[in-house]
Amino acid sequence: MIIEQLVVWQTVAGIAVLLVLLLLGWIFITAAKRRGQRDELEHLRHHQAVSNLKEQQQSAQLVGQDREIASLRDKLDLSDNRVRQLQQQLAVIETRRSEESRRYREQMELVQREEERLTQSFQNLANKIFEEKRQAFKQDNKDSLEALLSPLRSQMQDFRQRVEDVYEKDTDDRRMLRLELGSLKDLNLKMSQEAQALTRALKGDNKIQGNWGEMVLEKILQESGLRKGHEYDVQVVLKDEAGKRQIPDVIVHLPENKDIIIDSKVSLLDYERTCNAETDELRVKHLRAHVDSVKRHIQLLSAKNYERLEGVRSLDFVLLFIPVEAAFMLAVETDSGIFTSAFEKNIILVSPTTLLATLRTVQSIWRYENQNTNAERIAQDAGRLYDQFVMVLESVNEIGRHLNKASESYEQTVKRLESGRGNLLGRVEKLKAMGATAKKNLPENFAREADDAQELLDSSVVSADRFQK
Numbered sequence: 001m002i003i004e005q006l007v008v009w010q011t012v013a014g015i016a017v018l019l020v021l022l023l024l025g026w027i028f029i030t031a032a033k034r035r036g037q038r039d040e041l042e043h044l045r046h047h048q049a050v051s052n053l054k055e056q057q058q059s060a061q062l063v064g065q066d067r068e069i070a071s072l073r074d075k076l077d078l079s080d081n082r083v084r085q086l087q088q089q090l091a092v093i094e095t096r097r098s099e100e101s102r103r104y105r106e107q108m109e110l111v112q113r114e115e116e117r118l119t120q121s122f123q124n125l126a127n128k129i130f131e132e133k134r135q136a137f138k139q140d141n142k143d144s145l146e147a148l149l150s151p152l153r154s155q156m157q158d159f160r161q162r163v164e165d166v167y168e169k170d171t172d173d174r175r176m177l178r179l180e181l182g183s184l185k186d187l188n189l190k191m192s193q194e195a196q197a198l199t200r201a202l203k204g205d206n207k208i209q210g211n212w213g214e215m216v217l218e219k220i221l222q223e224s225g226l227r228k229g230h231e232y233d234v235q236v237v238l239k240d241e242a243g244k245r246q247i248p249d250v251i252v253h254l255p256e257n258k259d260i261i262i263d264s265k266v267s268l269l270d271y272e273r274t275c276n277a278e279t280d281e282l283r284v285k286h287l288r289a290h291v292d293s294v295k296r297h298i299q300l301l302s303a304k305n306y307e308r309l310e311g312v313r314s315l316d317f318v319l320l321f322i323p324v325e326a327a328f329m330l331a332v333e334t335d336s337g338i339f340t341s342a343f344e345k346n347i348i349l350v351s352p353t354t355l356l357a358t359l360r361t362v363q364s365i366w367r368y369e370n371q372n373t374n375a376e377r378i379a380q381d382a383g384r385l386y387d388q389f390v391m392v393l394e395s396v397n398e399i400g401r402h403l404n405k406a407s408e409s410y411e412q413t414v415k416r417l418e419s420g421r422g423n424l425l426g427r428v429e430k431l432k433a434m435g436a437t438a439k440k441n442l443p444e445n446f447a448r449e450a451d452d453a454q455e456l457l458d459s460s461v462v463s464a465d466r467f468q469k
Contacts, residue, residue, distance in 0.1 A: 162377075176225075213264035214249055216323035220352055221250065224359030231366055238309040248306055249321075251314075252362060255369045260362070261306045262319045262355070265297035271327040287334055294322070294331045294338065294349075302345035317346045319358070325351045 218234065226232050232252045237245055250262040270290035277283035298320060307314040320342065322328040328351040331338060342349050350358065 209266040209268055210264070213266040213321070213323045216352065217250060217262065217264045217321055217355075220356050221252075221359065224356060225363040226252070226359060226366075231362070238312060246304060246306065246309055248309075251312060252359070254362065255365060257313050259312050259314045260319060261309075261312065261314050262321055262350075263301055263306070264321045264323060265294075265301065266323060267293040267297065267327060267331075268324065269293075271324065271330065274330070287330070290327070291331050291335045291338065295341070298338075298342045298345060298347050298349075302347055307346060317343070317348050319350050319355065320347050321350050321355055323352060325353060 214234075221228070221232055228234065230253075232250055234250050235247055236251055237247055239245060248261045249264050252260040252262060254260065267290060270286050270293050273286040274283055274290055277286055301318060301320055306312075306318045307316055322331075328349065332349070339349060
């Protein structure tokens with residue numbers, strides 16, 4: 001019985017312990033769940049705070065981006081406005097340039113029209129002045145005005161002739177340029193043929209080759225229209241920095257005291273051998289020798305430093321002239337870098353064709369330079385012509401004042417003769433009526449005035465008699 005009670009108590013105690021353990025487990029589990037929920041809630045709150053912070057940052061970034069976009073739009077608007085302003089300025093500049101070109105084209109026509117208008121104005125003014133004045137002054141005033149206008153007319157004729165000469169010369173130069181450019185091909189062909197014919201005769205003598213090259217160069221200079229001793233000089237003796245004498249073949253002068261030095265170099269022997277080679281191997285060999293000969297000429301000319309000679313304001317390069325067009329083209333076709341190599345040494349290779357085109361350009365530059373000089377001279381003559389015209393107008397005004405003064409004096413004298421009681425005209429006519437001997441009569445207009453004056457005088461006498469009575 002006691003054992004059963006012990007067993008019961010043990011069972012009850014075990015159950016109680018189990019319940020206590022279950023209760024404690026439930027409490028721990030509940031506490032753990034609550035802690036987990038609090039941690040999760042805290043995590044959610046932290047996540048929400050982070051999300052809110054990110055949203056705020058994104059909002060701030062959006063605001064900054066909006067501001068930046070607004071700033072960029074403002075800058076774009078400013079750029080568009082600037083572009084429009086520049087376009088407007090460009091349009092204004094283009095308009096001004098067109099207007100200046102139009103004015104330049106119309107300048108000479110305007111001068112001619114002004115000359116005709118001024119001449120006609122002078123004639124009309126002179127006719128009007130002389131027709132309105134008395135016949136007694138007409139011839140003298142006409143002679144005086146003619147003496148004033150003769151120098152001006154002479155200057156205007158000279159001015160017109162000078163303008164016509166300038167345009168006629170420019171037209172002739174353009175026509176000759178077209179004709180000469182048209183014959184340039186024939187000239188080059190002829191020169192090439194002459195070079196081929198001379199190759200065989202010159203191939204063994206370097207001195208003769210050099211003289212022939214200088215002769216070809218001189219011929220091209222003559223064909224270019226440049227004048228020897230003016231726009232170019234030949235065989236000028238100069239000194240380099242070391243005092244050594246140097247004699248360039250040709251010095252071509254440019255405006256503003258600039259010069260171009262041309263030196264002729266002939267390479268005929270290897271070129272002739274290349275043309276007459278019977279095999280490809282020989283042709284390649286002589287062709288290489290021909291190119292090497294041209295390169296030696298480049299090297300020797302570069303070593304002379306012609307651009308540094310005293311007394312010459314040369315450009316930074318020297319023209320190396322190869323008088324045989326075919327030899328020039330063959331060297332260039334064989335070695336395409338020969339131009340660049342020469343240019344690096346301040347040497348420019350030219351053939352008869354390219355040299356003639358270059359010299360034509362120089363001749364055109366000189367022609368336009370002379371035209372600009374003539375334009376300045378014309379402007380100066382126009383200024384003097386204007387001053388002379390002002391002086392003539394002042395003289396015409398002075399003549400008008402003198403004529404007006406003479407007319408006023410005449411009218412005043414006539415008024416004194418025929419106006420008022422007891423005027424001189426009436427009294428003189430009365431003397432004739434009283435029997436004075438006279439061979440001439442008063443002019444008709446003065447006679448009428450005298451009759452009126454006499455009637456006035458008679459009426460005055462009658463009135464006086466009546467008053468006395």
